[in-house]
Amino acid sequence: MYTFSGVSASPGLVLGPVEMIDHGTTGLHRIVCDPFRERALYDVAVVLAKDELRRLSQRAKGPDADILLFQIALLEDESFTNEIGDYIAAGAGGAAAVERAEQIFAKRLRDVDDEYIRERSVDVCDVCQRVVDILDGRPRRRLHLTRPSILVADRFFPSDLFTIDRRMILGLASDKDSTVSHAAIMARGLGIPSVVQLGDGTAALAVGHRAILDADGSVGRLVIEPDGFQVAQTDCKIAVRRLHGRTPDPVAALPCLTKSGTAFRLLISDNISPNASCGPLMPQGAAGIGILRTESTILNGSSEERQLDLLRTRLRSADGAILAVRTCNPAADDDAPWSAEVQQRLDGRRVSRPQIRALLRAAGEGDLRIMFPRLDGVSAWDDCCREVTACRAQLKSEGIETIVPPMGCIIDRPSAAVMAADLIDHGAQLLAIDIEDLTRYTLGLKDAAEAAPRIAEPAVQRLVRSVLQTAIAHSVTVYLCGITVENYRRLTAYLSMGIHNFCVEPAALLPLKKLLLEAE
Structure with a gap:
């Protein structure tokens, strides 16, 4: 029996055989031509x-x-x-x-x-x-699983998981991946237990054996060839979870009220996919989508009609719930190789005109909101509003009547927080505070992972309180977004402050609800 400790990236407990994804070797028998x-x-x-x-x-x-x-x-x-x-x-x-x-x-x-x-x-x-x-004329190595298994790898490549039946994946264990790797993000989205940073050589040692993958705590464990007592204990825990029915979680049906009777509201964040054929079901317990990210439609070159179809599909699946669409963020992931292409497609504008036209055309079919990110102040806000006005006028000249849905902005940097009153005066009807980005820029953090444990720092709280007070004075709705499984435990400070609307990644929805239900 061997026990290896790592970092839990997606919670859960599983027991099963271990299969390894091997990326193989290259460079054999090559002949170089002219x-x-x-x-x-x-x-x-x-x-x-x-x-x-x-x-x-x-x-x-x-x-x-x-x-x-x-x-x-x-x-x-x-x-x-x-x-x-x-x-x-x-x-x-x-x-x-x-x-x-x-x-x-x-x-x-x-x-x-x-x-x-x-x-x-x-x-x-x-x-x-x-x-x-x-x-090299070599076929892509695909792992064909004949039984549900725990997958291990030195590092997981995204395409490692795309071609495998998700029902055959019990869990993921990685030597080097982090909690923000694509494997970890995908595991959280699919509800697959995952442990990362187990150390070099762990994956190779585990392959072919039976193992327990325990990702329930902050410290995850991979137990290779567990003894009889550990197997029995794990089987019992898994059976109890199934008996009590974790899906759907009974907490999802409870009213959103704290222990002292304060109401709160939970929204989810999501991405729009250019290749989606239908809208996803709204997770039980969610009151709507507070942030729908759209960069992929711009990167994919989706036409106005395709974006309109996607928005209509999303609005139908929302069934009357709020759908707040974040326009393409021209400064998202500045260091990523795709940023230049996104900015090139925007052609110097803060927004994409085909995207704005699609949003205006879809606005009358549900509770659609438009959210503009990365605004330093009223000048940037006014630029966005002028683009909306121009697009509406253009549509009208084509014989297409539209309505302008409520528009708001993402408070993701200190300058936007300081200028909140001016943004409202210029027409912002909704404020979404991206707590993770605001923390990063306020505290001068370079690493995204550093922001999670520091979202309740006094300087950040002071900015949030200022925005909240401004919003209340102007009767404008405000909510926190940028909430993940890494930082949701620190949100009770903002509940006490008076923030009662929260937008979270789906994996953090029920954990946050449980936390807030117990809050005073």
Whole structure:
């Protein structure tokens, strides 16, 4: 019996056999042709790789689809392509050139101070290995599970999980991934137990054995070949959970009232997927969607009509509940390779006109709100409002009558918090305080992971209190967003302050509700 400790990335307890995802070796039996032929072979491999990724994205949803869109964007990135082309021109083979570019671009991301951006280096490795596999004539290695298993890996690539039946995945255990890796994010979204940062060599040691994956505490454990007592104890815990029926959780049906009788409201955050065919069901206990992120529609080049279809589908699935759409954030993930493409598609504007037109056309079909991010003050707000006015006038000239839905802004930096009264005076009808981003910028934190334990710092609380008081004085609704499984435990301070509306990632919805139900 061996016990390894790591960090819990997604809660749960499972017992089962262990299977390993092996990314294999490259570079065997390569023959290098002349540079012109090598470049032609590389160009064909990129076309095939992008076609594979698009097919995968058609089955993916939300953040999963965004991962694949990023990989496609990387293959189209000019600096990435030039790096490979220059190396091929110098006499290297196409596969070797891709491997070299992988090392360069992945290292750039790993050297960034922000943990979330560092984890995107895995995406670079994933897409580069796909191209190398095509150039080497080697099929992508897919793990075919014949029984539900715990999956282990040194690091998980996003595409490792896309082709596996999710019902066959008991849990995920990783040597090196972090709590903000795509594997961890996907595990939380799917309710799959996950433990990361188990240490080098753990995955290789566990493969082929039976194990217990315990991710219920902050410290997760992987117990390889547990003894009879541990197996019996784990089986009993799992059986009790099934007996009491964790899905749906009975807490979801309880009224949103604290122990002392104060009402609160819970919304969820989500991503819109350009390839979605239907809207997801609203999680039980959610009063609506407080933040619907839309960057993927811009990156994917979704047309106005496609965006309109997606919005109508979302409004139908919301069934009258609020749907607050955050317009494309032109400054999202500044260090990510796709940021330049997003900004290029916006063509210097703060908003995308096809997106605004689609929002205006969909506004009369449900409780739609438009939220503008990254506003420093009234000048930026006025720019957004002028774009809305121009789009509405354009639609009217085409014979399409529209209404302007309630519009608000994301308070994600100190300057916006200080200017809250002015933003309201200029027409903001809704304020969403992104507590994680506001913490980062207020405290000068470079790493996203540093913000979670510090969202209740006095300086942050003072800014939130100022925004809340301003909103109350003007009868404007305000809520906190940017709430994750990493930071929800620190929100009682804001409940006591008078914040009664919270927008959380789905995995944190019921845990936060349980916390607030017990609050005085």
